[in-house]
Amino acid sequence: MDLIVENFFNIEIMRQAFPLLLRGLGTSALLCLAVIPLGLIGGLVVALMARTHIRVLRFTVIALIDFFRAVPPLVLLIFIYSGLPFAGIQLSPFVAVCLGFLLNNSAYYAEIYRAGIESIGAGQMEAARSTGLNPLQSMIYVILPQATRNVLPDLLSNTVEVVKLTSIASVVALPELLYSADMARSISYNSSPIVLAAGIYLLILWPSVRLLSRLEHRVGH
Amino acid sequence: MNQTTDILVARGLRKSFGELEVLKGIDFSLRQGELVFVIGPSGSGKSTMLRCFNRLEEPTEGSVTIxxxxxxxxxxxxxxxxxxxxxxxxxxNLYPHLSVSRNITLALRKVLKRSASQAEETAREMLEMVGLEEKADAYPGELSGGQQQRVAIARAVALEPKVMLFDEPTSALDPELVGSVLQVMRKLRDSGMTMVVVSHEMRFAREAAGRIVFMSDGEIIEEGTPDQIFENPSHRRTREFVAEISR
Known part of the structure; x- marks a missing residue:
């Protein structure tokens, strides 16, 4: 029992690692601030492109959505960070993570937007177009506000996934929360910093998950 | 008939959905200030014709001139x-996420580029016309069907259109709510609005229409004054339809 407390719940080690983890948390937060808007905007653009009448563009976009949903994000990230340099493209860890997340998240967010847009009856678009609004205006002012509201729980749920997924940035040595915790572990030969990191994730994400489940409940009725 | 007073002219209008030809060459014209009623059995192409008039439906062939x-x-x-x-x-088809007033002002602002205050002023006038000025801040979901349809009319009229197309405006309404919508349409006609109405409201057609167009099977079979069409139809299919609906 003492051994477990000593190795996993060592308060002294946690106290020493805390400032490092806090900096890691800051980096994680910064990463979220970059990749979540990128994914939301990228997903919207992709969802709209997937609806184009230009057949070649539509099929290309749909194929790319499928591709990036099928490729594991970790594989994608390592390819971008460690594979692309062989083609002469050397990206910083932060940019590599942003690019990987943009490609992966856009595909997921796009599918959510698509479902939302399809949940709005054709009559809304027809009404908007009949008043002279162009396709983009009709989308922005009439369709998207309703579509987004309909899929809000899914958008938020996906965003929670994105927050968790930022921990994979640790494999490209971006000092976010998990990377910092792992560094503290290797310096202290003690797993407590990892437990502390898990605790921090839990502390941040648990209320979001709770809120989400209440929201889903409400929308479901 | 003077060409310059024709506000809407359709020539040789055809529309196919795959193998199915829904419009088989429609020639139609509408004079300024006229109210034309389009009647006919369901599936005769009435709504499709109306939707071709503003290209919500893309005609396969022919022309529409406004x-x-x-x-x-x-x-x-x-x-x-x-x-x-x-x-x-x-x-x-009101926008459920926008208030009644904003349903009307959206296109005024984004298409006609009116200022917010101008657009709101127009919305107020339009709501007054349809008798719903007190509902400006309500949401469509809080209104009855008849009220929603009156707002929809206000939304369209606010843009000062040259023609108004009505696609079965009262078909989705409970019978007791139909009257208020027809009342607004009557008011519009009296103000000189040019209108094409696809509807099954035959009493209203007799009373309000200047001309009745009878369609069957994708073609205009016969047209004339309400008296001609309802009392003395010349075509067999028109007679059958009129007999059917007046039973």
Missing amino acids: DGVNLMAPGVDINSMRRQIGMVFQQF
């Missing part, structure tokens, strides 16, 4: 044409 401008011409600004062609739908 006030001298051919909607089918390449490079025509369909959005600026559409705002001159008001449309009222069977299912109202």
Whole structure:
């Protein structure tokens, strides 16, 4: 029992690692601030492109959505960070993570937007177009506000996934929360910093998950 | 008939959905200030014709001219044409996420580029016309079907269209709510609005229409005054239809 407390719940080690983890948390937060808007905007653009009448563009976009949903994000990230340099493209860890997340998240967010847009009856678009609004205006002012509201729980749920997924940035040595915790572990030969990191994730994400489940409940009725 | 007073002219209009030909060559014209009623059995192409008049449905062949401008011409600004062609739908199609007032002001602001205060002023006038000025801040979901349809009419009329198209405006309404919508349409006609109405409200057709067009099977079979069509139809199919509906 003492051994477990000593190795996993060592308060002294946690106290020493805390400032490092806090900096890691800051980096994680910064990463979220970059990749979540990128994914939301990228997903919207992709969802709209997937609806184009230009057949070649539509099929290309749909194929790319499928591709990036099928490729594991970790594989994608390592390819971008460690594979692309062989083609002469050397990206910083932060940019590599942003690019990987943009490609992966856009595909997921796009599918959510698509479902939302399809949940709005054709009559809304027809009404908007009949008043002279162009396709983009009709989308922005009439369709998207309703579509987004309909899929809000899914958008938020996906965003929670994105927050968790930022921990994979640790494999490209971006000092976010998990990377910092792992560094503290290797310096202290003690797993407590990892437990502390898990605790921090839990502390941040648990209320979001709770809120989400209440929201889903409400929308479901 | 003077060509310059024809506000809407359709020539040789055809529309196919795959193998199915829904419109088989429609020739139709509408004079300024006229109220034309389009009647006919369901599936005869009435709504499709109406929807071709503002290119919500893309005609397979033929032309539609609004006030001298051919909607089918390449490079025509369909959005600026559409705002001159008001449309009222069977299912109202109000925007449920916007207040009644904003339903009306959206196109005023984004298409006609009116200022917020100008657009709101117009919305107020329009709501007064349809008798719903106290509902400006309500949401469509809080209104009855009849009220929603009156707002939909207000939304279209606010853009000062040259023609108003009504696609079965009262078909989705409970019988007791039909009257209020017809009342608004009567008011519009009296104000000189040019209107095409696809509807089954035969009493209203007799009383309000200047001309009745009878369609069957994708063609205009016969047209004339309400008296001619209802009392003395010349075509067999018209007679059968009129006999059927007046039973």
